[in-house]
Ligand SMILES: Nc1ncnc2c1ncn2[C@@H]1O[C@H](COP(=O)(O)OP(=O)(O)O)[C@@H](O)[C@H]1O
């Protein structure tokens with residue numbers, strides 16, 4: 001099976017070599033666990049591999065997004081609007097945002113020839129548009145089906161459930177995605193420092209690590225310590 005490197009060595013090892021080509025991966029974690037950082041790493045890896053990438057963001061100003069990448073020492077200027085396409089969504093109207101993704105994404109992907117697409121605004125924001133759980137389930141199902149018809153690898157992010165740190169906010173996206181990665185804080189009583197842990201909880205059509213591994217966010221990269229143990 002063809003593998004796509006995520007771009008974080010330890011995580012690619014946990015995946016058994018990388019993501020399965022043309023699959024949908026979700027990153028579940030609360031704010032500050034590093035979802036955006038992981039997503040940028042995924043994009044940067046694509047660019048280095050000569051791929052075309054699309055990054056959806058809620059940042060109001062495009063320059064901010066490039067500033068964040070520059071802070072991270074990601075040299076993306078030469079890719080900007082050539083193979084890296086940043087698309088700002090309207091942070092005041094998620095309904096409009098999701099509709100524009102649904103409407104424009106198929107054509108965008110085909111025109112650009114994009115093979116990596118990141119939707120960084122947590123998918124929970126879109127799920128939250130529906131009050132009725134069955135309507136939410138149906139809408140998300142159709143949305144994911146739409147992505148499946150496109151010839152790209154998708155990375156989605158999601159907020160965590162308030163009651164279960166292994167579940168997404170609405171408990172849906174983990175069923176719809178091919179690969180699910182959970183990012184968590186660990187605050188052990190005898191530790192003075194917060195640790196971060198990563199786990200691949202699901203990966204369709206692939207063998208993968210079931211271990212909980214520590215990770216660290218540095219300025220210019222994420223380290224996943226696949227040889228280490230959190231306990
Ligand atoms: N430029 C940076 N250098 C080092 N660490 C950073 C930098 N930017 C963010 N971080 C760290 O990474 C953490 C995760 O940030 P982020 O990826 O935005 O998380 P999320 O998208 O899950 O909210 C931040 O809380 C901070 O600790």
Ligand SMILES: [Mg+2]
Nearest residue numbers: 035036037120
């Ligand atoms: Mg973020």
